[in-house]
Amino acid sequence: MLGPVQTRSVSPVFVGRTEELNSLNEALSRAAAGEPQALLLGGEAGVGKTRLVEEFATAACRQGAVVALGGCVEIGADGLPFAPFSTALRALRRALPAEFAAAASGQEEELARLLPEMGEGLPARRTGRHDEESLARLFELTARLLERVAAERTVVVALEDLHWADASTRHLLAYLFRTLRTGRLVVLATYRADDIHRRHPLRPLLAELDRLRTVRRIELGRFTRDEVSRQIAGILATEPNPGQVDDIFERSDGNAFFVEELAVCATEGCAGLTDSLRDLLLVRVEGLPESTQRVARVVAEGGSTVEYRLLAAVSGLAEDDLIEALRAAVNANILSPAPDGDGYRFRHSLVREAVADDLLPGERSRLNRRYAEALEADPTLVPADERVMRLASYWYHAHDPSKALPAVLDASVTARRRHAYAEQLRLLERAMELWDTAPEDVRAALRPVDFTEVYPPCGCDPATAPLRYLDLMAEAAVAGRLGGERERALKITKRALHLLEDDGDPLRAAWFWVQRSHLVQGLARGDGWTELATAEELVRGLPPSEVHAEVLSNFANWSMVHCPGPEAVTAAERAVEYARMVGAREIEMNACLTNAGLAVESGDVEAGLAEMFEILRQTLDDGLSTVASRVYVNLPNALEAIGRSREAIPILEEGLAYARKFRLSDKEAWIWGNLAESLYSLGRWDQAADAAVRAERVGRSARPRGFHAANRAVLALARGELSEAARHLTAARGYFGSHDRAPQHDLPLSDLAIGVAAGEGRLLDARAALERVLDTGFPPGTQRYAWPLLLTAATMEADSLGLPVAEQNRAKILDRIREAARPLATNAPVWLAHERWLRAELLRAESADTPDHWSEAVTAFEPLERPYDLARVRHRLAQALLSAPGGAEQPDRDRATELLRLAHAAADHLGARPLADAVTLLAQRARLSLTAAQSPEPDDPVRSLGLTGRERDVLRLVALGRTNRQIAEELFISPKTASVHVSNILAKLAVSGRGEAAAVAHRLGLFPQRALHAPVTE
Incomplete structure (x- = not known):
């Protein structure tokens, strides 16, 4: 609208920054x-961060890269959720x-959560229950989106x-910086270093990112005298x-922005210039016409960028007068057109902050009211995805509780x-702040x-009862828990329970106690039992x-994990019944799953497993992803517990695909951990180690990482x-902590401690x-952990x-x-095998x-798919044969030799x-x-049939x-x-089946009776 404008305070020459560029x-x-x-990229305000990014972006574009810029938006000191990512993704699209x-x-x-326009034309969004995985799903999807877009084209996201x-x-x-692994992608973020005070929320993030080797931090310093001269x-x-x-x-101390302001002031002969930073920033604003100063004050309170139509509605100026005022502000380098051409912003945020700080309290609230009234009158004045948030900010800062x-x-x-649960919590805290000052009729409506998805019963219908x-x-308590603000959520539940002491609403109080149980466990303040019992x-x-x-x-799920027994089953x-x-379908399925797990642990194995398979089918059909993902963890875990590791593998692989599809990172980590455990049992140790590493990379919570560390310790x-x-055992103990001693974690760690x-x-x-x-004892249903621990001790x-x-x-x-x-x-074959092994070890002791x-x-172990355990007991049997009276006789020596060869091969x-x-x-x-038997002589009938050594x-x-699977296991x-x-052998022997091949071998005497039981050769 204003056409080309003069920007004489900005140097056309890019000065310094050679090393950084x-x-x-x-x-x-x-x-x-x-x-x-x-x-x-960090540096103090005005040091030149934006100019450096612009120069880099220009150079990147010349090299064929796509540059997507996004900026954090400040509206009355409130940041819009995901604003920079929304803007950058929109530009990328x-x-x-x-x-x-x-x-x-x-x-x-x-993705419509970040780019609302992507949801246009889609069916109405399913609400569903929010959970701890919701945010992780969105983060994972965003990371994979960027990797795919940047697969063939270099992309810069600034x-x-x-x-x-x-x-x-x-x-x-932080999630992107930790997880990006592929793609031709540069993610660059800038921040004001001088604003990051000790309690600034960005400070912990910077400290965390500093520990990542993949993140490079660049700090911009001030200009030297020579650079200032240029x-x-x-x-x-x-x-x-x-x-x-x-x-x-001397005055600017090398700050690039201050150099610009002082240089222009010097050439224009600005009077009354002082050493005050505020005066320096305001001096040129105060030299503009009154209408221009008025527009500047309106823009300063509107946010980082103000749309032209909104500015026109709030300023109250005639269009020609507004354009002239804007032209004067742009020519003076106070304002500049927004990048998308639909509004105006201060050329530098320091000037905006100085102008906003110069507003009188009443003036500030009046401007916010005018912004809010204009936006209510015409919602199209701002982008749809910003409208609700900005209206809330304007009314809040207008100090009008009835509207706010x-x-x-x-x-x-x-x-x-x-x-955006953290922002939801902040807004709900504002609502609680406004509650008492808002008129009664407003609250009653x-x-x-x-406004909520949480309905702790109050004896009324939430659709008709007042909020x-x-x-x-x-x-707010749920938002805090889901957004990682557990401390704040815990304080909210404490206040709520204090208010409920005389309320006479036990259901609502019980609901808050359940939330406290989740929170104290998440904060490692306890095991959550006291709260659940209350x-x-x-x-x-x-x-x-x-x-x-x-x-x-x-209650039932906690009991299943910590102290399974009749009370857990009853609960x-x-x-399920209630x-x-x-x-409440999701609660029903969760309780059914707990009940099925308890059935397996109590010995009703087949019924419990059948119930788990049925729950998986139903939850997949009903789209209950949270419960289905839990089945993918619990079902293969139950199969592993009873020694059916091979059956667990395909379910775990299916579960991994499901968890990735729904971006359930913690559930994926648990599944990887269970997969590592089953692969270890099956003797696929290299794959087990890889699965354990994958669990560590995916898991965000402490417990999955503790499970990963324990798996690595077992293998080591x-x-x-x-x-x-020992190192992995220490790490596992650190992850699990000492506040929640669940047997399923505590017993394996004790087993490891004894072994190390x-x-x-x-x-x-x-x-x-x-x-x-032993002083504590083994709770019912923990035999899968108890047998190996006792065996380690007996050994x-x-x-x-x-x-x-x-x-x-x-x-x-x-x-x-x-x-x-x-x-x-x-009552499971693997438990019986451990019982016989333990008895033998105790006798050996x-x-x-x-x-x-x-x-x-x-x-007992031969039918089981436990090659390591089988090799260990074979070794002990060979030792017993050789040590027994008559152990020097040839039959015992031959059998011991076979056992030792098999054990050594495994x-x-x-x-x-x-x-x-x-x-x-x-x-x-x-x-x-331990070496293989000598190769057959040339006249050996086996060789004459054309069979190779392996055949x-x-x-x-x-x-x-033996079956093909048994042959594969014995020959590795x-x-x-x-x-x-087998097919090659049948063809060379000219027989039609395995039985005929065995008959040929016996008829020709290819294998003497003793040779049939000798170890195989390589």
């Missing part, structure tokens, strides 16, 4: 090579429409004024007087829909259903309700890496760790037999282990074991060095060879009746490879 260009080159770059559409395909509804960023923007930026020369288009340079350099309260509540709903202060507190006491005897069902469901069954009565201990095992201490020769420390567990006692330090209290410890094992369940005891253990394949070394040592002492091994196992090949070998 080189750093940015280097990052651009690395990004172009496929390595994403993350940079932070305009620049690369096809690439953006392809990258966002299928996720438009979720976010300015991070010091004004809202909490959601800060969290999203800057002035560019502004004045002539060489400045040295005295003038000295004066400006509904507006702030409307804004809180918008923030919740965008998963508000309805809970319009209560406690409703706001309930919504809630359960409050609802006892009350009629069924959604809150009652939720309390019972949480889960009642939770949830069905009141139609089995491989003889004691220092690594025993491995390091610290027998007394290991015994102390064992006694702490330690047997291995230390004969050591003087070990003899004291040995008998007592062995008796305690037997006593602890007596009530443990054995007393020098009373026999080959028969170990044969029982080997027989240990070598797994990388279990302690076991491999123990097997080797035993073979050396017994003068047994010879396969045929021997076929003759023994895949079932598919075994099938190929």
Whole structure:
């Protein structure tokens, strides 16, 4: 509208910053090579951050990169949720429409939280229940979107004024900096270093990002005298007087913006200039015509940028007068057109802040009222995605509670829909602040259903009852929990419960106690039991309700994890019943899942598993992603617990795809951890290690990371890496903490502690760790953790037999282990196998074991897919055979040789060095060879049939009746490879099936009876 304007205070010459610009260009080159770059650019106000970004953006565009700029928006000191990302993504969508559409395909509804226009034409958004994963889903989707858009084209995303960023923007930026791994992408964020005081919310983020090796931080310093001289020369288009340079350099102290202001003031002969920063910033504004100063004051209170039509409505000037006033402000370099051409902003935020600070209190509230009234009269004056938030800010700063309260509540709903929970909490806190000052009739007109998704029962229909202060507190508590502001949420629940002391509303109080339970667990202040027990006491005897069902469901789930037993089962069954009565489908499914898990742990395995499979089907059909993802964690975990690891693998892989689809990062981390556990059991240790690492990368909460560390410790201990095992054990303990000692985490860590201490020769420390567990006992349903722990302790006692330090209290410890094992369940094959193994180890610790005891253990493990455990008991059986009376006889030696070869092959394949070394040592002492049998002579009938060495091994196992899977396990090949070998053998023998091949082998005497049981060759 104003056409070209003069900008003489800005130097056309880019001064200095050579090193910083080189750093940015280097990052651009690395990004172009496929390595994403993350940079932070800091410096005091006016030092030249924006000019540097502009120069870099221009250079990047010349190299073919797409630059998307976004700035944090300040509206009356309130940052808009995700404002810089929304602006940058919008620019990216305009620049690369096809690439953006392809990258966002299928996720438009979720992305509409950042870009509302993407939701146009889509069905009405499903509300659903918000949970801790909601924000993570949005963050993960944004990261993957940027990676896909930047897959083929270099993209620069520059976010300015991070010091004004809202909490959601800060969290999203931190997530991007931590997780971006691919794409030709540069993410650059700028901030004012001098504004980051000790309590500034950006300060913790900067400290966190400093610890990331992938983030580079650049600090802009002030200009030297020579650079100031060159800057002035560019502004004045002539060489400045040295005295003038000295004066400006001294006054500005090298700050680029102050140099500009002083240079212009000096040439215009501004009078009355003082050393005051405020006066320096205001002196040229006060020299403008009164109408221009008036417009400047209006713009200063409107926010970072004010749209032209909104400015016209608020200023009250005729259009011609407004344009003239704007032209004068632009020519004086006070205002500048907005980048999108639809409004005006101060050329530098320091000037805006000085003008705004110069407003009188009454003047400020009056301007905010006029902004709010103009926006209410014509909502099209501002972009749709900013309207509600800006209206709330304007009415709040207009100090009109009757208008501000509904507006702030409307804004809180918008923030919740965008998963901007931190901003939702701030707005709800404002609503609570305004509550008492708002007129009664205004409060009476508000309805809970319009402003909250949390309805703690108050005995009324939320669609007709008025909104209560406690409703706001309930919504704020949930917003704080979901947004990571647990401390504030905890304080809100405390205040709410204090208000409810004389309220006589037990259901509402019970609901707040459940929230406190979640919060104290999340803050590691306790295990949450006291709070849940209080809630359960409050609802006892009350009629069924959604809150009652939720309390019972949480009670049952807590009990399943910490102390499973009859009370947990009863609570889960009642939770299911009550949830069905009141139609709370998600609570019902959660309680059903808990009940099914309890059934498996109590011994009703098949019924519990069948129920879990049915819950998975129903929750997938109903779109209950939170419950379905929990099934994907619990179901394979139950299968692993009863030794059916191979069945768990496909479910876990399916669960990973599901968790990624819905961006459930913590659930994905748990699934990766369960996958690592099952792969370890199956002897796929390298894959297990990779899965554990993936769990660490994905998980954001402490407990999944603790599970990952424990998995890594188990693997390291089995491989003889004691220092690594100890390091991971320490990390796991740190993640789980000491406030919530759940047996499913505590018992495996105690098992590891015993194993590490025993491995390091610290027998007394290991015994102390064992006694702490035995003093506490094993809760019902924890046999999956108890059997391995007792076995570790018994093995330690047997291995230390004969050591003087070990003899004291040995008998007592062995008796305690037997006593602890007596009530443990054995109704799953893997538990029964551990029971027989434990019995043999205890006898070995007393020098009373026999080959028969170990044969029982080997027989129990042979049908199970536990190659490491099988190798260990085979080693012990060989040891018993060689040590038994008559062990020197040839049949026992032959059997021991076979067992040791099998155990050594398994240990070598797994990388279990302690076991491999123990097997080797035993073979050396017994003068047994672990090498394969000699190759057959040339006239060997097997060779004459054209069979290779490997086919010879396969045929021997076929003759023994082994299946392809069993052959694969014994030869450490895949079932598919075994099938190929069998097919080749059938063709070479000219037979039609496995039975005929076995008959040929027997008829020709290809394998003598002893050879049939000999170890296979490589």
